[in-house]
Amino acid sequence: MSESLIQAASSRFDQAEVYRIESESHPVSFESNKLKEIMRRDTSGVALRVIDDGRIGFSSTTDASREEELVDRVGSLAPFGSEAAFSFPAPAEYPTVDIYDPAVTRISQQEMIDVGQSLVEKLLDEWPDLLCDARLGWSSGRGRILNSAGIDVEYDQTGYYCYVGAQLIRGTDMLNVWSGYGSSHHFGDDELDRLLQNVRRSLRWSDNLAKASANSGDLPVIFTPRGVGATLIAPLLSGFSGKNVANGSSPLIDRWGEKVMDERISVYDDPLIDGASGSRPFDDEGVASQRMALIDNGIAGGPLLDLQTAGQLGKKSTGAAGRGLASTPSPGTSVIDIAGGDSDFETMISGIKEGLIVEELLGAGQGNELGGDFRANVSLGYKIENGEVVGRVKDTMISGNVYEVLDKVESLSSSPEWVFGSLRTPAIQCLGVEVAAKSE
């Protein structure tokens, strides 16, 4: 039990922390237009972290019968552990955020089957040649943190998600489109219709194939909200990771407080948005959550820090610690919220003589993102000619640097959208994206 574990560890080591999670999830999946599988997952496990003689020992298990071993195991590991730059925190005040919806735990198997069925049928009505997949599910879980400084806190959260995707094959031309949303709260037709609208728009725009022309940065590119998530977020956020700041890999190290991109860009990490996937009242070390400005009107704010990286940098934890059972915490994002702009999305498109729309990438993240670089194959993207979408582009690669591209912003759409559940962003139109394409 957690109490006896923290007591045993606290009496043997200088400091100790117990992290326990329990959850159940209920996924339902549709494949090739039919209900395919119903699943249930029950997980539970506990992790023990100690600081002894200034060094960190860590172990975890999902085997309840081996929990007693944890104290001895961390005892043998701590002497070789990394140096602790922090102490476990004392109890504090936590903000409240709404991440538990009892209605989610009452979602029936039949309801999920009906939702999936209805999504598939609506798509097949308009495009009978589609092969649709859908994945939905609900989950509920509890996390508990106890430490030797007196913290004993837990929170319950629920989750509900729905993905719908469609595949269309014509000859050897293959198209895959999908849309998805997740929240801690139950959602219904409004959100489900939005998913369908996204899929339908992608299918319509992909009706024809178009050619992208190779370009070294003068072609305007509109990243849809999904495209922003696919292309720009990871290379941008790697500069804010406390670990990358602490070990010198972040390009922002000497630039906090400086203007690093267009002043219309504001990016927040906000774990206090009610209902968002990723919101939480405190982080996985028991430090209170807060809304942080990563980029504030183009100016670099500060890094996301957990206790260790904060200690290494002589700062305070920003409440950004995330963890699974198998490893020690590390600083990361919770929910990313990007401020919208003034432009209407349709007007953004109609204002472009020749340009590209980017929705989805293949192979992003497989290059050197540390300096903010991105490059990937555009797996879902469209050509704009004379203010209209003329077709889908293929065999096209984009590359660039996120700092450069976000310094060449032409417009931002006025209504930010949720991309899945942990990113809310407008569409962003910018220059500076290099395009490589196969010739005829």
Added chain:
Amino acid sequence: MKYRDLIDSALKNHGADYCEIRIEETDNSRLTYRGKSLDTIAQTSGLGGNVRAVTKGGWGFASFNSLEDLESKVSDAVDQSKAVGTRKTEIGDGQAHVDVVPAHIVNDPKVVSLEEKKRLFDHYNDLVWSVDGINSADIIYGDTSRKTFFGNSDGSYIEQEQVHVISRISAQARRGSDVQQAGFSIGSQGDYHLVKDLDEQVIDAAKRAVGLLDAKPLQGGERTVILDPVLAGVFVHEAFGHLSEGDNVYENDKLKEIMYMGRKFGGKHLNFTDGASIPGLRGSFKYDDEGTPATRTPLVREGELVGRLHSRETAAKLGEQPTGNARAIGYNFPPIVRMTNTIIEPGDATLDDLLEGVEDGVYVRNWYGGMTQHEMFTFSSGEAYMIRNGEIQEAVRPVMLTGNLFETLQNLDGIGNDLDMNQGGGCGKGGQSPLPVSNGSPHIRIQNCLISGA
């Protein structure tokens, strides 16, 4: 036969068309270094299991960490399968196998103390830092023991143990806001000595990282490329392997029309194979996670499609034989069709033969990653060098290569004689990542490959 009675008794009177139980015990050790010194040391253990059932073609699945009341987990999974199934169950006739398969061990990581492992990797970390211009080191070492206990309603009971050792060592150099990295990834089944004697490779990675600060980015476009065995292995995995997986095709009529047996994908020099029965590699095993014995499956012979990778269901639905490619990364996932050890069979050419006649091309080595979506694939090189007039010349910034499977295989016009395996990677599919796989090839040459530079 630790859990045999438990599994047999839970499966009695299951009520589905087919039912299986898999229990897993795992033990992991891990060391990571970020920046100047050790970041984490961890030892973790795990216990879990699942029940999988199929009735009238519909599947149910229940996974758990507690082995108590297995019977109720069985009824959960069976009830789920009954709520889904409306057609016929097609999984072929299973054969019962009863077997205990010990781990393939060459040098057991479990007998090496954590202290000794830390000493070794402290040394590699110091080596990275000994090179001028280095900004950070990023090092991971891990060893895992995974024991699976599998029983099904066909009467199989199979215990298997696998021990894996992996390491990734990467160095970073920095100049202003330009950050470059270089490294390598290695892996083995059961051989701790894989990670000894890496001094030269580690220093080379650090020097490459510093060198990249001065390397020029290549302009994107189509080029002739020569891939080293490691990157060519990633290429065959991404470009062809995923499309060979039977679950892409078995319920997809259009894809069946495209991936028909006998279809010509390229010249007679193309021969691809996948199989877990190839011994001693990261993707090797005796039985897959449905209890089907591993095989060695020819996928392409002399340029023509001759085989596919299967689970019991994809094989049955396509009227083909199961190949032992149903794998789950852990107890909380159902098995799906996965690759194991994937190979481009060697030809006759030497590297010089392939270089001959290449006026302006790129030599790419080592891998950084790869990804596939149907007929489109990308993969990223760890290193890239210009080829001019048949000679490998200066380093350029690593590139990403992309293409369409059908075109690219037609453009694969040279296959070397120097087969080598890449065992440092893990495959991701359906949220199950990183699954131990290996892939390999000799040097190969591809014309008109689309490349993106920095």
